[in-house]
Amino acid sequence: xxxxxxxxxxxxxxxxxxxxxxxxxxxxxxxxxxxxxxxxxxxxxxxxxxxxxxxxxxxxxxxxxxxxxxxxxxxxxxxxxxxxxxxxxxxxxxxxxxxxxxxxxxxxxxxxxxxxxxxxxxxxxxxxxxxxxxxxxxxxxxxxxxxxxxxxxxxxxxxxxxxxxxxxxxxxxxxxxxxxxxxxxxxxxxxxxxxxxxxxxxxxxxxxxxxxxxxxxxxxxxxxxxxxxxxxxxxxxxxxxxxxxxxxxxxxxxxxxxxxxxxxxxx
Numbered sequence: 303x304x305x306x307x308x309x310x311x312x313x314x315x316x317x318x319x320x321x322x323x324x325x326x327x328x329x330x331x332x333x334x335x336x337x338x339x340x341x342x343x344x345x346x347x348x349x350x351x352x353x354x355x356x357x358x359x360x361x362x363x364x365x366x367x368x369x370x371x372x373x374x375x376x377x378x379x380x381x382x383x384x385x386x387x388x389x390x391x392x393x394x395x396x397x398x399x400x401x402x403x404x405x406x407x408x409x410x411x412x413x414x415x416x417x418x419x420x421x422x423x424x425x426x427x428x429x430x431x432x433x434x435x436x437x438x439x440x441x442x443x444x445x446x447x448x449x450x451x452x453x454x455x456x457x458x459x460x461x462x463x464x465x466x467x468x469x470x471x472x473x474x475x476x477x478x479x480x481x482x483x484x485x486x487x488x489x490x491x492x493x494x495x496x497x498x499x500x501x502x503x504x505x506x507x508x509x510x511x512x513x514x515x516x517x518x519x520x521x522x523x524x525x526x527x528x529x530x531x532x533x534x535x536x537x538x539x540x541x542x543x544x545x546x547x548x549x550x551x552x553x554x555x556x557x558x559x560x561x562x563x564x565x566x567x568x569x
Contacts, residue, residue, distance in 0.1 A: 314344050321353050328421065328487040328497070330438055333357040348378045355387055360438035360488060364391055390434075390491060418500040420513040421487050424453055424462030427494060432459025436489040442496055444484050446473055453484065453496060462494055472498065472512055479504025480512065 317340045324333040337354040340347055355370035368391050374384040427433065432455055436442075442461060443454045451464040451473055463469075472482060481502040487495040500512045 310343055314340055314347070317343075318349070321350070325353060325356065328360075328438060328495070330357045330360045334361070346377055348374050348381060348384075351377070352381070352383045352387075355384070359387065359391065362437040367391060386491075418512060419497060420468055421495055421497050422468040423465050424494045424496065425465055427462040428460040430491070432457075432461060433489060433491075433494060436461075436486050436494070438486050438488060440486045442484045442486060444476075444482055444498070446476060449473055453494075464496075464498070468498070468513055471514060475504075475507055475510065475512060478507050480507055482512070 351374035358367035
């Protein structure tokens with residue numbers, strides 16, 4: 303039976319959008335399976351190999367990530383995404399990755415109720431030496447510093463500050479008795495995102511949401527996880543298809559005059 307190339311192309315576009323959405327939601331295991339299914343249909347899809355490599359990298363499966371990126375370079379020797387991530391893999395410590403994997407948790411499973419969890423970005427990132435060992439699902443520590451919410455690795459390395467929109471309310475509630483846990487959602491040379499979840503609510507704070515209203519509804523997720531730039535050209539909208547529009551909301555005000563405890567030269 304002859305292959306229907308139009309149907310295959312449409313299926314690849316649909317699966318590609320699904321794979322991108324899964325990556326942006328830090329559902330790396332599911333993203334692996336979807337990208338593998340794309341490659342069964344289109345074995346020369348460079349973008350699928352790049353996405354597969356990223357998913358393997360985030361789950362700490364460095365050998366498989368390396369294989370995927372190398373295959374992408376075989377198909378496209380000048381592919382900058384594959385080149386960049388192969389350089390990153392060359393610097394990663396396999397031993398450190400195995401240590402982190404002892405504590406790993408799938409980031410998506412960390413999000414139970416949207417009012418109790420958020421995926422947020424970090425800014426004022428710490429030294430690369432502390433970030434390079436991170437893998438998706440690895441636990442991190444939250445610390446209040448001058449009314450800002452700082453994130454540290456389990457080894458005590460400063461990683462960055464939680465973006466202001468998601469700082470003011472959790473800090474106030476933590477001081478009131480709430481407790482939160484966090485895991486890495488995604489990590490790259492340029493960006494880190496973490497999932498923060500409420501694990502204990504003080505009786506006096508029952509009914510008070512831990513995070514501001516989500517942008518566009520659904521999971522409390524920050525819009526700029528650092529993956530959009532890597533995946534922005536991974537799929538093409540079908541004719542007549544319109545991208546989803548989300549209505550943003552005003553960010554909560556935060557104090558800007560608080561001096562960081564972290565040495566500015568290190569971040």
